[in-house]
Every structure is written in C-alpha cells, then in structure tokens.
Amino acid sequence: MNRIHVAAAVIRSADGLVLIAKRALDKHQGGLWEFPGGKVEAGETIETALARELHEELGITVTKARPLIQVRHDYPDKQVLLDVWDVLAFSGEPHGAEGQPLAWVEPADLPGYNFPAANRPIVAAARLPDRYLITPDGLSPQQLLNGLALALDTGVRLIQLRAPSLSLRDYRALATDVMELCVGRAQLMLKGPLEWVGEFPTAGWHLTAEQLRQHAGRGRPVPVGQWFAASCHDAAELDMASTIGVDFITLSPVLRTTTHPEVPPLGWPRAAELLLGFNQPAYLLGGLGPSELEKALHAGGQGVAAIRAFWPG
16 A cells, blocks of 8 residues: 655744644545645655645745654555644735635644544644753752743743752652743653652653663553653664653764763764654754754754753853
C-alpha cells in the first residue's frame, strides 16, 4: 500500500490562535476536525503543495512558514505521511472555500476537539514552543527562582526543573514554589519519583532515560492531559518512548558538550535519521542554542532544548 503524502498546516493568527477545519462527512474521517492541507502532487515540493492547498481551501497566500512535524500513520484502509508546517504569516482572510466550517482555537483548547488519530501528535506540536529551558545544576533554590523569574520575563514557555544536587525534600519544596511562579506563563516539567505525579497535577513529568527503561512496557504512567516527556539518546529509547505514550522527548547529545565531553555526539545527520520515523515532537539537545533553531527544525525537531544557552546571564 502506497503511503499518501499530505502537506498540512498549523496556521496561527497574530494573536496566537490556531485555525482548524471540519472534514466533510463524505470524506475519509469525515466529520472530524483537521489541520488544513492536502495531497502533495507528483513533482511538487512541500512548500509548493502547502501554498497551493491553502490557497484553494482557504483563499490565503502563505508568506512565512517553517517545518513543524512529520507524522506517519497507518489506518486500516490507508497509510499517510503528514508533512506539517507552521504557518506564521499569510495574506488574505481565511474562509471555507469548499464549504468547510472553520474555527480559530486557543492552542490549549485543541485537545477538546475530535481529530483523526494521525493528527494527535500535531495537536501536541501545535501547543508546544520551539525552546525548552532546562535549569542548571549547582544553584541554590533561591538562585533558581530568581533565574526562572528572569527567564519567564523573556518569554520562556516550557521549563524543566532539573536540580540533581538538591535533596528530594528540597527539590519537592522548590517544585511547589516554581509551579506558583509559572502559573499562566509557562508549562513546568518536573523530574523525580513517579509517585509524586498526583501531587503536582498541573505540572508535566519528564523521565530520565533510566526511568524510561524501567517503565518500558508498563503503559503510560502519567494521566492523559498531563504533559509527559522522556530523555532519549538512541533508537531503542525512542521506541520505548513511543510505546509508553510520551507527548514529546529530548534527543541528545547532538553536539559534543562541555558537561559530558566523554559522550560521543550523535551529529546532525544521525539525529535527523533517528527522528525520521518518530511521530512525536522532539527537542534536540546538547551543545545547541538559539542559533541552531532553524537547523533543528529542518532536522525534524520541535525546537531546541538547552541549559546555559537559555539561562539568563
């Protein structure tokens, strides 16, 4: 069975809303919501197909777009490759040129809409930013709080509270304070014993690679609706992360790092190869910063995760 190549778009308004369309009842997966787009024709580039489809379906002209995620999905009756781009600017007023209903939706509200199964990773990618701040180790709780307050002021929207040198008791207390700091401003991801998950219902949980291996095969340990991520370093861990039902991952190290100089880096080609068959958003990590963001996107990543590159000062 040939895999159907589809160009799809997460279209964002100037005020951050996302445009979705309802599929006609007589179409495959009819009656469900979708991200606009259509089939890539023979000889077309993704950018050309996306521009053509959005002009035909919505009457808009794309002026700024970048890769977001690729999703491969097998339905009982067809196989699809969704090549999804973030459309950040366009001209024209979107309308259902084919009679399809449209809706502008807050990204956080997207999980409340019924999408085809293949669109679920896109819902996650549409809600996640392109930068993932990981806190540096060796700082006091007050230094971490001060630094995070500054980072939030710069627009950081996804934070992993990593502080392995703190005792579990001190980390737990700090997590409570950081949660209060992040309310309405950023999504906080915590690390630690999974027994704590229920105590922090608005925080997400980021598994270490060791935890991932321990829990592989047991099913998702975090409730659906609560962000769930894992650290991955190779194909086996990517498979485990996919099976356990993560919402996103970090993949590292892409480049050699000063903190772990003994660890061989994946390099850009290998990182891109690993992500080619992975259907969830992935942040590339290890020796990267804002200047590598575009390269990370074109390698198949959601964006860049970093410690020093995103830490204030």
